Every structure is written in C-alpha cells, then in structure tokens.
Amino acid sequence: MATIAAPPAAVPQERQPTDWASRDMQARIAARYRAERNFRRMGAGALLVAAGFLAFLLFTIVRDGWTGFLRTEARVEVMFDAATLGVDPATVRGPDGQAVLARADYIALMNQAAEQLGPASDTLSDAAWLALRDRLMADPTLLGRTEVLWVPVRSGIDLLAKGKYDLDAPVESRGISDREVSDWRWLEGEGRLRTVFNQAFIGNADSTEPELAGIGGAALGSLFTLLVTILIAFPLGVLSAAWLEEFAPRGRLAEIIELSINNLAAVPSIIFGLLGLAFFLNYAGLPRSSPLVGGITLALMIMPVIVIASRVAIQAVPPSIRDAALGIGASPIQVVFQHVVPLALPGIMTGTIIGIARALGETAPLLLIGMRAFVTDTPQGIAAPATVLPMQVFLWSDDVQRGFVEKTSAAIIVLLIILIAMNSVAIYLRNRFERRW
Amino acid sequence: MNTTPAIGHNNVPKMTARDVHVYYGQTHAIKGVSIDVSSEHVTAFIGPSGCGKSTFLRCLNRMNDTVDSARVEGRIELDGQDIYAPAMDVVQLRARVGMVFQKPNPFPKSIYENVAYGPRIHGLARSKADMDAVVESALRRAGLWDEVKDRLETSGTAMSGGQQQRLCIARAIAVDPEVILMDEPCSALDPIATARIEELIDELRGRYAIVIVTHNMQQAARVSQKTAFFHLGTLVEYDDTPAIFTNPQQTRTKDYITGRYG
Numbered sequence: 001m002a003t004i005a006a007p008p009a010a011v012p013q014e015r016q017p018t019d020w021a022s023r024d025m026q027a028r029i030a031a032r033y034r035a036e037r038n039f040r041r042m043g044a045g046a047l048l049v050a051a052g053f054l055a056f057l058l059f060t061i062v063r064d065g066w067t068g069f070l071r072t073e074a075r076v077e078v079m080f081d082a083a084t085l086g087v088d089p090a091t092v093r094g095p096d097g098q099a100v101l102a103r104a105d106y107i108a109l110m111n112q113a114a115e116q117l118g119p120a121s122d123t124l125s126d127a128a129w130l131a132l133r134d135r136l137m138a139d140p141t142l143l144g145r146t147e148v149l150w151v152p153v154r155s156g157i158d159l160l161a162k163g164k165y166d167l168d169a170p171v172e173s174r175g176i177s178d179r180e181v182s183d184w185r186w187l188e189g190e191g192r193l194r195t196v197f198n199q200a201f202i203g204n205a206d207s208t209e210p211e212l213a214g215i216g217g218a219a220l221g222s223l224f225t226l227l228v229t230i231l232i233a234f235p236l237g238v239l240s241a242a243w244l245e246e247f248a249p250r251g252r253l254a255e256i257i258e259l260s261i262n263n264l265a266a267v268p269s270i271i272f273g274l275l276g277l278a279f280f281l282n283y284a285g286l287p288r289s290s291p292l293v294g295g296i297t298l299a300l301m302i303m304p305v306i307v308i309a310s311r312v313a314i315q316a317v318p319p320s321i322r323d324a325a326l327g328i329g330a331s332p333i334q335v336v337f338q339h340v341v342p343l344a345l346p347g348i349m350t351g352t353i354i355g356i357a358r359a360l361g362e363t364a365p366l367l368l369i370g371m372r373a374f375v376t377d378t379p380q381g382i383a384a385p386a387t388v389l390p391m392q393v394f395l396w397s398d399d400v401q402r403g404f405v406e407k408t409s410a411a412i413i414v415l416l417i418i419l420i421a422m423n424s425v426a427i428y429l430r431n432r433f434e435r436r437w
Numbered sequence: 438m439n440t441t442p443a444i445g446h447n448n449v450p451k452m453t454a455r456d457v458h459v460y461y462g463q464t465h466a467i468k469g470v471s472i473d474v475s476s477e478h479v480t481a482f483i484g485p486s487g488c489g490k491s492t493f494l495r496c497l498n499r500m501n502d503t504v505d506s507a508r509v510e511g512r513i514e515l516d517g518q519d520i521y522a523p524a525m526d527v528v529q530l531r532a533r534v535g536m537v538f539q540k541p542n543p544f545p546k547s548i549y550e551n552v553a554y555g556p557r558i559h560g561l562a563r564s565k566a567d568m569d570a571v572v573e574s575a576l577r578r579a580g581l582w583d584e585v586k587d588r589l590e591t592s593g594t595a596m597s598g599g600q601q602q603r604l605c606i607a608r609a610i611a612v613d614p615e616v617i618l619m620d621e622p623c624s625a626l627d628p629i630a631t632a633r634i635e636e637l638i639d640e641l642r643g644r645y646a647i648v649i650v651t652h653n654m655q656q657a658a659r660v661s662q663k664t665a666f667f668h669l670g671t672l673v674e675y676d677d678t679p680a681i682f683t684n685p686q687q688t689r690t691k692d693y694i695t696g697r698y699g
Contacts, residue, residue, distance in 0.1 A: 320542035329532035
C-alpha cells in the first residue's frame with residue numbers, strides 16, 4: 001500500500017492522462033471522418049456507374065426496339081375476282097368451299113390489286129397475299145365483291161414510315177434507294193399508309209422477311225424447352241437435396257458428392273451442350289433441334305443450382321421440427337416430405353425460378369444441339385424442331401437486313417420482360433412464404 | 438436374466454433399463470444406468486448440466502438413433518419388450534413413448550393440425566368426426582381447449598410460449614402414448630406458464646408414465662413422486678422424492694440438493 005502514498009514523481013512509468021482535445025487527436029478524428037466520407041463517395045459512385053450502364057443498355061434497347069412492335073400497312077381496294085383467283089364460284093359454295101379457297105391464286109389477285117398503287121406497286125410485302133386469303137376464307141361471300149384491305153408493306157417502306165433513315169444523308173451511305181423513298185412519299189401523299197400494332201411479331205415464327213418475322217415460334221419453343229427442364233430438374237434436384245441432407249451417410253462419399261455438385265454448378269454451359277450433342281443426339285438418337293433435347297440439356301445445367309438452393313433451404317428448417325415429428329412417431333420419410341420439404345419449399349422455389357431464368361437466357365449449349373435452326377413454323381410439340389428466345393435474338397442480330405435491327409431489340413425487350421417477371425415471382429414467393437423461427 | 442435388483446422397484450415397472458451405456462464417438466456419456474419407471478408416478482431426473490440425464494431420457498424412445506455417432510449398449514424394456522431389439526418398430530415405439538421437448542416446437546400449422554397430425558399418421562381416427570373428438574379430448578386433457586376452441590385454425594406458432602408447450606403436450610397425448618418423456622419442458626417458460634405446466638403434469642399422473650428431466654430442484658420436488666439423481670453419467674441415487682430431498686443416502690446427492698455444486 002506504500003505506492004499509493006508515494007508522490008507521483010516516484011512512478012515515472014505512470015501513463016499520462018489522455019488529452020482528448022490535443023491537436024494530434026483532432027487530426028486523427030478528421031482523418032477518420034475523411035476516410036468514411038471518401039468510402040461513401042466511392043460506394044455511391046460505383047453504384048452510379050453500374051446504374052448508368054444499366055440505364056444506357058435499357059435506353060438503347062427500348063429506343064431501337066419499341067418500333068418492332070409496330071408495322072406499316074398500305075390500303076388497297078381488292079376486287080375478289082373469281083377469274084383472277086382461278087376458282088369457280090359454284091364450287092366455292094359447295095361442301096369443299098374452304099379447300100377450294102385455300103388453293104386459289106391469291107398472288108395473282110394481289111398483283112392485280114397492287115396496280116392501283118401506280119408508281120408504288122412494288123412496295124407491298126411478298127406475303128401480303130396472305131391477308132387476302134385470310135379475309136376471303138373468313139368470309140367467302142366476298143367473292144365477286146370489292147373490299148378495302150390493309151396489307152403489310154416491304155421492310156424498307158416500313159422503316160421509312162418509322163423514320164429510321166436519315167434522308168438528308170447522301171444516297172450511297174443512307175442505305176435506301178431513291179426509288180423506295182419516292183414510293184414511300186407517294187404512298188404517304190395518297191394517305192394510303194397507317195401504323196398499327198404488329199400482331200405478326202407476337203404470333204409468327206421466324207421469316208426471311210423482317211416485316212413477317214415474329215417471336216411467337218421462339219417463345220413457344222422456349223416454353224416447351226423450359227417445361228421439359230422443370231419437369232426433369234425440379235424433382236431430381238429436390239430429391240437429391242433431400243437425400244443428401246436427410247439420409248446420406250456422412251463421410252468421404254458425401255463430401256465427394258457435395259464437391260462434385262458444387263463444381264458442376266460452375267461448369268461452362270457449352271460443355272453441357274457438348275454432352276447433349278454426344279449423348280442425346282448421337283448416342284440416344286433423340287430428335288435434333290427439339291425442345292426435348294434442349295430441355296434435358298438445360299435441366300442438367302441447372303440441376304446443381306436447384307440442389308444447392310434446396311440444400312440451403314432444407315438446412316434452414318430448424319431441427320426442433322424434425323424432433324417434434326420424430327417424437328410422435330413420424331417415419332423419416334414422413335418427416336422429410338410432410339414437414340421439412342414443405343417448410344423449405346419457398347427457398348427451393350426461389351432457387352428453382354432463378355435456375356429456370358438462367359436456362360431461359362441460355363444459348364451456348366443449345367447452339368450445339370441444333371436449336372440454331374431457322375424455323376418458320378411455330379413448334380408443334382417437344383420433339384419438333386424449334387428455337388428459343390435468346391437464340392432468336394442471336395439469329396436476328398446476325399442478319400444483314402436492316403429491318404431485323406428493331407426486331408432484335410424488340411425480342412430482347414420480350415426476353416427481359418419475361419426474366420423480370422420470373423424474378424419478381426421468385427422475390428414474391430420468398431417474401432410471402434418466408435418463415436422465421 | 439439380470440440379477441442386480443433395480444433401485445426403486447416397488448410395483449410392476451412400465452419401463453426398465455439395465456446397465457445402459459451410451460457413447461458419443463469416444464465420449465462415454467452414460468455409464469451403466471439401471472432404473473425402473475413406474476406408470477403410477479411422475480419420475481424426475483435431476484442433476485447438474487452435462488450429467489447425462491437428457492441423453493438417457495432420449496434413449497427411452499430411441500431419439501438418439503438420429504445422432505449418427507451415438508451408440509447405446511445395455512437393455513431397455515417397455516412392458517418387458519426390448520426396445521432396441523431388431524423386431525421393435527421405432528415408429529410405433531415413439532407413438533407409445535411420447536416426448537415433449539425443451540423448447541416448445543409446434544409445427545407451423547394450425548392448432549388443429551398440430552394435434553391431429555399424430556393420430557392421422559398412425560391411423561387412429563376413422564372419420565372427420567372421430568378426429569374432431571380426438572383433437573378435442575387431447576386439448577382438454579392438456580388444459581388448452583377453453584383457450585383455443587374458437588381458433589383451432591390459427592397457427593400453433595402464434596400462441597404464447599406456455600400455450601405452445603401445452604399444445605406440444607396435447608400433440609403427444611393425442612396419439613395415446615403409454616409413457617410421456619419431458620425434457621426440461623419449462624426451461625423456456627416464465628413462472629406462471631411453468632406453474633400451469635406443473636399443474637398439468639399432476640393431472641396427467643397415473644394415466645401415463647411420466648418422466649421429466651429438470652434443472653430445477655423445486656420443480657422436481659413439486660411434481661414428482663420418484664426422483665433420480667444423475668452425476669457424470671451415472672445414476673447416483675433413485676428413491677421416493679421426499680426421501681431424496683430430506684434424507685439423501687449419498688454424499689454427492691446431498692451436496693447437489695443443498696447447492697454445493699451444479
């Protein structure tokens with residue numbers, strides 16, 4: 001106790017009281033605030049750059065793509081002349097009337113009707129006659145009468161009407177001939193053009209003519225492909241995850257399986273395409289270019305994602321629920337399928353939807369199994385040749401015709417809308433069914 | 438087959454354990470416990486943390502089977518039947534030997550579904566009316582009916598902790614077990630809810646063989662007729678509850694109940 005009585009000078013190693021107001025201390029505090037301010041600025045800046053890229057991407061796509069949903073049509077008066085069509089009015093009224101009408105010569109009739117466009121008679125789409133056929137087959141009484149119809153125009157006129165060309169530029173660099181420009185001016189002057197919603201874009205499949213090409217075929221192809229993917233990947237993924245979490249013996253084998261699954265999730269997607277080509281097409285002989293093979297290939301690709309997400313969701317179910325169920329005599333299978341999996345389902349669904357969204361946007365593996373095909377019909381089933389949305393984007397972006405530029409961006413818009421919708425559902429499910437214990 | 442007389446044997450036992458050893462990997466958690474559990478009484482297992490009382494309790498309905506590293510040796514019988522025999526169906530065993538856990542763990546389903554789940558998986562009710570009757574009687578016996586009869590469809594997890602624990606007891610009762618094991622059923626509850634559970638245990642006495650693990654010596658004294666004192670994986674003393682608390686035969690028991698350690 002003697003040290004207490006000793007004077008301060010006797011203990012030189014005693015710490016000086018901290019001077020919180022000293023100059024050094026003030027500088028340290030200022031430096032700390034500065035570091036924090038800089039960090040916040042850098043964070044906000046990084047976010048701004050990212051948001052800027054995203055906004056630029058969306059802006060250019062929407063700017064180029066929104067006109068893809070519109071198309072220009074020209075007004076023509078069509079005289080449904082039986083002689084030009086090469087049909088006998090009597091047989092049209094007979095029992096085989098529709099069959100007779102289906103075989104009629106609409107191209108001749110279209111060429112005849114186009115003459116009223118005078119100098120611009122060459123501006124109608126090559127498939128404009130389809131509009132005549134559809135109209136007459138819907139109403140056979142039109143035979144012999146005159147009807148005003150709106151038919152699609154060629155892509156060049158369509159783009160001129162949408163203002164896609166810089167007409168002040170010299171003719172050799174503006175990408176469109178004087179002839180077409182004058183045709184278009186004439187049609188405009190006559191009041192024969194209108195712009196309407198492009199139903200063909202939503203309903204049709206691919207075509208060599210931009211004004212006729214649509215994403216309907218690719219969308220249906222994507223739907224079929226994803227259906228196959230879900231039907232295979234979801235049950236396989238969930239069962240694998242449930243077995244790994246609840247039944248697999250712990251040990252070396254489980255570790256190897258776990259490692260393999262994690263590695264599989266990181267395998268480049270084109271490898272799965274090679275597997276699909278080698279096994280499903282060449283060995284198993286499944287139909288090339290079909291949603292069936294595409295779906296199986298994509299299922300293999302996203303299954304690890306579903307397994308990983310499902311395992312995390314199953315791990316998050318508290319052990320007390322398992323104890324409770326086991327404690328009243330539920331069998332292990334009942335515990336898993338009546339308690340654990342239902343409780344983990346929101347997490348499993350989220351993982352699955354994210355996996356499916358990835359599959360929806362995938363092109364590389366599908367290139368190798370032939371889904372790069374030019375398919376002009378909407379697919380009739382999972383074994384018929386088809387293409388998918390991102391592949392359609394790729395095919396159109398590769399096309400030299402100017403009219404496909406807006407189609408490419410419009411298809412991207414459709415793809416993005418579907419992806420955003422799917423992710424929104426995933427977020428909704430997660431928030432709606434999330435449980436806390 | 439076993440010549441060692443069981444301690445505390447005073448009528449036909451519901452469950453008997455003979456020389457039970459439990460190992461978790463290299464750890465020897467239970468070292469040769471022999472005990473008889475009567476269906477007449479509430480039996481309390483007391484002892485300091487880590488003494489093996491919960492481990493031993495979980496051997497009585499083979500809940501330790503879920504722990505990969507656990508190994509049980511010795512013989513445990515329910516009505517003279519070896520519960521670790523290959524012929525014993527563990528699902529049926531757990532229906533006959535129900536369990537209530539430390540933390541209330543109702544299923545995140547409706548109150549009705551919580552109680553009806555057990556009877557349903559064991560096929561104990563033939564019709565909806567049957568099931569309604571089973572659920573009502575279980576909730577009545579758990580003293581919960583009057584509180585929940587108007588909201589059977591609300592979630593079991595939305596109730597208070599004490600109600601949840603009584604719901605868990607109702608869920609265990611609903612499959613009509615012969616033995617109910619309770620693993621510190623009140624440790625997560627406040628004193629009022631605890632008192633309510635203790636009353637309930639008293640009401641259930643005689644109908645079911647009840648074994649309760651507790652940290653709380655006062656609780657053991659209040660609810661049980663037989664008390665077993667565990668220490669370091671061995672059963673130190675097993676006797677009528679008043680005898681354990683007023684006249685313990687072993688020094689270790691005496692030291693524990695007088696608060697020397699634990």
